[in-house]
Amino acid sequence: LITGQDVSKVYHNGGVPIEALKGVSFSIEKEAFVSVVGPSGSGKTTLLNLIGCLDKPSGGRLLVAGTDVAGLGRTDAAIFRGSHIGFIFQSFNLIPVLTAYENVEYPLIMVQNVPAAQRRRQVQDLIAAVGMSDQQTKRPDQLSGGQKQRVAIARALVTHPQLVLADEPTANLDHDTAMGIIRLMKGIRKELQTTFVFSTHDVRIIDEAEGIYRIEDGLLKESHNQGGG
Amino acid sequence: LITGQDVSKVYHNGGVPIEALKGVSFSIEKEAFVSVVGPSGSGKTTLLNLIGCLDKPSGGRLLVAGTDVAGLGRTDAAIFRGSHIGFIFQSFNLIPVLTAYENVEYPLIMVQNVPAAQRRRQVQDLIAAVGMSDQQTKRPDQLSGGQKQRVAIARALVTHPQLVLADEPTANLDHDTAMGIIRLMKGIRKELQTTFVFSTHDVRIIDEAEGIYRIEDGLLKESHNQGGG
Numbered sequence A, B: 001l002i003t004g005q006d007v008s009k010v011y012h013n014g015g016v017p018i019e020a021l022k023g024v025s026f027s028i029e030k031e032a033f034v035s036v037v038g039p040s041g042s043g044k045t046t047l048l049n050l051i052g053c054l055d056k057p058s059g060g061r062l063l064v065a066g067t068d069v070a071g072l073g074r075t076d077a078a079i080f081r082g083s084h085i086g087f088i089f090q091s092f093n094l095i096p097v098l099t100a101y102e103n104v105e106y107p108l109i110m111v112q113n114v115p116a117a118q119r120r121r122q123v124q125d126l127i128a129a130v131g132m133s134d135q136q137t138k139r140p141d142q143l144s145g146g147q148k149q150r151v152a153i154a155r156a157l158v159t160h161p162q163l164v165l166a167d168e169p170t171a172n173l174d175h176d177t178a179m180g181i182i183r184l185m186k187g188i189r190k191e192l193q194t195t196f197v198f199s200t201h202d203v204r205i206i207d208e209a210e211g212i213y214r215i216e217d218g219l220l221k222e223s224h225n226q227g228g229g
Ligand SMILES: Nc1ncnc2c1ncn2[C@@H]1O[C@H](COP(=O)(O)OP(=O)(O)OP(=O)(O)O)[C@@H](O)[C@H]1O
Pocket: A135, A141, A142, A143, A144, A145, A146, A147, A172, A173, A174, B011, B012, B013, B018, B019, B020, B038, B039, B040, B041, B042, B043, B044, B045, B046, B047, B090
């Protein structure tokens, strides 16, 4: 589903250029359930942002579902993202003025234009699946860290995307809640043939991943498959 | 150092009142290195916010370093906090317009009025101790998740507080970086007789904690000590 050829990213912020990715090449198949691991600051979020069309590579080629995403203009990138990708951000990025329910509903309105009755079913199903039914009328500032994280997870999954990019999705979750989320994702992967790519330090996810890609200092150090989970 | 007697917290936000803490009683000694654990939404952040004078209990008594913190007015609470407590927030709460260096320096200027030369030494020592020397001129939006977390850690420790409240301080850190942070904190606890209270799901911290307080649904379910680490 995803092929990267010598993908690089350099941040220019007025000072010394920062090479976050120094030319990585990789391939991730459809329906994969894989994880990118590596030390803090090694380039994981950068890589996910590029695959997810939230940023552009400085060099190299990046194909996602057959599309060269580096070549997309801003509007086309947003349309492509909305049609294919669910993203769970490391910092959640919930909309402060919307309730938990409305945050999850948002992409169905703004991006996919789903009819109201179907929309309601899809939102309620995902909110229940992440254990947030009792909390759905709250705004983000009224939720705990792990509750916000679960709203972010529900929002990424509600559009039934082809590809889910999950940046540290369980960092704020206790063991049982995290395992529930991992099971939910495995179920969705099986039922909807969804591809999941995680960036994570969480051994609970790493243990379930069927492929591990290790990034260190902007370089892909190794990748290998392990038995299915 | 900290004594809580039947501490409760009810959030009123226009709807049904939320009982985040339903009367917890506990005691934490000076120089403790302990952890509060529990499911997502169980009341951990709420408890730390009360101990740290960032919020007030709805009921009960809470003594921190001999002071009844529930009775403090806003200004006195801020002064008490600045004089005694370092807080590592679950969402980091860095100041977006300041660099990493300036974020760490901030409490020394605004709260403790430390002279420039001494201030520079203290800030550089902590920034080096959390492995952020190379990144100190960046603003928060130019840092990775784990890098922001480490800036938040340095900022909480730079004032040499009597009590450190650390809410999920290693959630975004890889194993080696997290172990380095835990060692740093153990060292500070020994050298400065600092008390550390963590709220965490991270077994790496739980394994090092010498006391565990378990919260579930706003109630303290159990507390017990385990061997030193
Ligand atoms: N401002 C608020 N208004 C209403 N309810 C709140 C508010 N803050 C927290 N709560 C609720 O109080 C309960 C406890 O929240 P708290 O943040 O203490 O949980 P937590 O144990 O830290 O969870 P996590 O592990 O997910 O960070 C939760 O159900 C939460 O939704």
